[in-house]
Amino acid sequence: MTVGLDYRTLIEPVTERARRDPDRPSVVLIGEDGSEETVTAAQFLANAADYAAVLRAAGIRPRDIVILVMRHSKELLSAFWGALYLGAIPSIFPFLSEKLDRSLYVQQVRILVAHCRARAVIAFPQFKPDLAALLEGVDCQIFATDEVPRRAAAEGQPPHEAMPETVALLQHSSGSTGLQKGVALSHRAILNQVRGYGRAVALSESDVIVSWMPLYHDGGLIAGCVMPLVAGVRLVLISPFHWVRDPKVLFQAVHRHRGTLTWLPNFAFNHCARNVRDRDLVGVDLSCWRVINAAEPVRWDSHRLFLERFGRYGLTERALAVAYGMAEATLFVTATPIDESPHVDWVEIRALQEERRALPATPEAAGSAPMTSCGLPIEGAEIGTVDDEGRRLPERWVGEIVVRADCLFSGYYLRPDLDAKVLRDGWYFTGDMGYLADGQLYVSGRKNDLIIVGGKNVYPNDLEAIANEVPGVRPGRAVAFGVPDPRLGTEAVVMVCEVNGSTGSDETRRIESELRRRIAQQTEVTLHDVRLMDTRWLIKTSSGKLARTANREKYLREQGGP
Amino acid sequence: MNAQEMRDRLRDFVRSELLRKPDYPLAADEPLITGGLIDSFALAQIGVFVEDAFGVYLPDTDLTVANMDTIEQMVTCILKARP
Numbered sequence: 001m002t003v004g005l006d007y008r009t010l011i012e013p014v015t016e017r018a019r020r021d022p023d024r025p026s027v028v029l030i031g032e033d034g035s036e037e038t039v040t041a042a043q044f045l046a047n048a049a050d051y052a053a054v055l056r057a058a059g060i061r062p063r064d065i066v067i068l069v070m071r072h073s074k075e076l077l078s079a080f081w082g083a084l085y086l087g088a089i090p091s092i093f094p095f096l097s098e099k100l101d102r103s104l105y106v107q108q109v110r111i112l113v114a115h116c117r118a119r120a121v122i123a124f125p126q127f128k129p130d131l132a133a134l135l136e137g138v139d140c141q142i143f144a145t146d147e148v149p150r151r152a153a154a155e156g157q158p159p160h161e162a163m164p165e166t167v168a169l170l171q172h173s174s175g176s177t178g179l180q181k182g183v184a185l186s187h188r189a190i191l192n193q194v195r196g197y198g199r200a201v202a203l204s205e206s207d208v209i210v211s212w213m214p215l216y217h218d219g220g221l222i223a224g225c226v227m228p229l230v231a232g233v234r235l236v237l238i239s240p241f242h243w244v245r246d247p248k249v250l251f252q253a254v255h256r257h258r259g260t261l262t263w264l265p266n267f268a269f270n271h272c273a274r275n276v277r278d279r280d281l282v283g284v285d286l287s288c289w290r291v292i293n294a295a296e297p298v299r300w301d302s303h304r305l306f307l308e309r310f311g312r313y314g315l316t317e318r319a320l321a322v323a324y325g326m327a328e329a330t331l332f333v334t335a336t337p338i339d340e341s342p343h344v345d346w347v348e349i350r351a352l353q354e355e356r357r358a359l360p361a362t363p364e365a366a367g368s369a370p371m372t373s374c375g376l377p378i379e380g381a382e383i384g385t386v387d388d389e390g391r392r393l394p395e396r397w398v399g400e401i402v403v404r405a406d407c408l409f410s411g412y413y414l415r416p417d418l419d420a421k422v423l424r425d426g427w428y429f430t431g432d433m434g435y436l437a438d439g440q441l442y443v444s445g446r447k448n449d450l451i452i453v454g455g456k457n458v459y460p461n462d463l464e465a466i467a468n469e470v471p472g473v474r475p476g477r478a479v480a481f482g483v484p485d486p487r488l489g490t491e492a493v494v495m496v497c498e499v500n501g502s503t504g505s506d507e508t509r510r511i512e513s514e515l516r517r518r519i520a521q522q523t524e525v526t527l528h529d530v531r532l533m534d535t536r537w538l539i540k541t542s543s544g545k546l547a548r549t550a551n552r553e554k555y556l557r558e559q560g561g562p
Numbered sequence: 563m564n565a566q567e568m569r570d571r572l573r574d575f576v577r578s579e580l581l582r583k584p585d586y587p588l589a590a591d592e593p594l595i596t597g598g599l600i601d602s603f604a605l606a607q608i609g610v611f612v613e614d615a616f617g618v619y620l621p622d623t624d625l626t627v628a629n630m631d632t633i634e635q636m637v638t639c640i641l642k643a644r645p
Contacts, residue, residue: 099627271606274610509587526600
């Protein structure tokens with residue numbers, strides 16, 4: 001593996017490859033109609049240079065923030081790498097889905113522009129009028145993708161030579177909370193990630209990465225875009241909208257392109273196993289493929305389900321691996337050692353929950369549960385677990401997972417107040433709970449109330465703020481939390497709200513519908529369960545705040561869960 | 563199978579398998595996905611169910627929120643795709 005050792009910026013290897021090996025395919029894009037488009041190394045750089053030229057001509061300079069409001073497409077790749085070419089800092093905004101409310105969506109773009117003081121937005125033409133109206137008077141230019149001339153020749157100005165320590169890109173998760181936390185990653189951190197994680201999975205130029213993960217997601221952006229382009233590994237890209245309604249496209253693409261590597265959030269294992277038909281897999285050979293479970297807690301039963309379903313097409317147990325990480329560490333900090341299967345650690349579930357100890361148990365023992373290992377720290381990363389006072393814990397004690405790594409972020413963009421909460425003495429406090437055993441990391445839950453649905457971070461306070469505006473819900477009397485959903489292989493979101501009036505009436509039914517609709521259209525979250533309760537159901541802390549964990553436990557006790 | 567039978571079976575499927583609330587008083591014109599009752603992931607599952615239950619294959623390009631947001635729209639879509 002020769003990747004990322006000597007480069008100083010992300011665009012450098014892309015430029016070098018365009019010169020050295022111009023006709024080599026860099027990216028294959030699979031369209032929603034099944035068509036394919038191949039972009040060579042030289043074309044890829046030329047497309048980026050076109051965007052860079054347009055931005056430069058409009059006065060956008062290195063280190064300016066450029067927000068991309070674009071569908072998964074060649075244009076998005078070109079605009080993203082075009083910003084990097086110029087030395088500007090791109091951030092990809094989730095694209096409007098059919099479910100989201102369009103005007104609220106555009107408002108969110110405006111909030112992001114204001115938070116990070118963006119100087120430019122590049123959008124598909126359909127959004128330009130709305131955005132132009134909303135951003136009137138703001139010092140931010142709007143470019144529509146159809147205004148970018150296609151010279152498709154890498155001429156004119158060479159790429160900007162940024163200092164390796166400068167910020168290369170920003171990553172945001174969605175929602176009011178996420179938009180304020182722009183994870184700023186330097187060129188150096190990302191190149192270290194490509195090298196460290198690349199070694200952990202023995203990435204080589206003969207690999208072919210197949211990805212459907214959205215580019216606004218850390219997994220999709222780093223593993224499914226930046227890493228392959230920096231490392232010179234061929235990338236086959238499928239649109240997330242396409243994959244979700246027709247998961248067979250992933251398997252057919254892997255077969256057709258001899259795909260070797262794909263990262264999937266845990267829910268995707270269940271989605272694929274349940275919703276791909278046998279006749280769509282006739283002749284499909286998955287024997288070259290490795291599938292890495294990442295982006296949300298790994299469930300042992302999801303791996304079993306996936307293997308049982310696809311084993312007959314050449315997928316082996318050794319092909320399934322795990323990685324653990326977060327946007328603040330570029331992407332991954334642990335990985336299953338190459339050519340091993342993820343260790344499964346059977347532990348006493350009661351001791352894990354009540355005593356914070358991972359006591360080994362046999363699979364047959366009553367009350368034991370399988371924990372799937374996330375592997376060992378990658379090169380350049382150290383992992384520890386700490387107690388509530390920040391003291392280091394021995395192995396098999398459950399505590400907050402802390403990370404020190406050469407791929408850590410530079411901070412939250414323009415929010416040093418937020419950095420202070422999570423960075424201490426060079427360690428990043430992840431908010432995840434887990435334990436180490438034989439050096440391997442096992443993740444057991446969350447310290448804070450973040451909910452992870454299908455790999456996407458959902459902040460309960462965003463949902464509660466929406467609920468508080470729904471007529472009939474007593475303001476300040478709504479809680480949101482996640483409960484495990486084994487069938488979907490992810491977390492399900494539950495809301496409990498106190499309402500005025502009697503429960504079970506037409507009035508409460510109307511409140512529930514309104515709540516569900518608003519949450520879906522503003523956050524894209526589907527509530528698994530809504531409980532509208534009489535006053536005094538919810539538990540408060542001594543300081544009068546609603547206690548999410550206590551209410552979650554009460555809910556599970558009373559309702560039996562999903 | 564007529565449209566009414568189709569409607570009933572779809573409603574049973576949505577309530578028991580997707581909503582997991584067999585008693586939910588689901589109306590045929592109630593928005594499921596934009597109404598926040600089921601996730602758009604479920605469209606793939608509905609496509610598989612429709613084929614198993616009614617022998618009608620819905621091309622994946624039909625499996626959109628615009629086409630499949632209510633039971634009524636699903637029935638229309640299936641009837642159109644039926645050979």
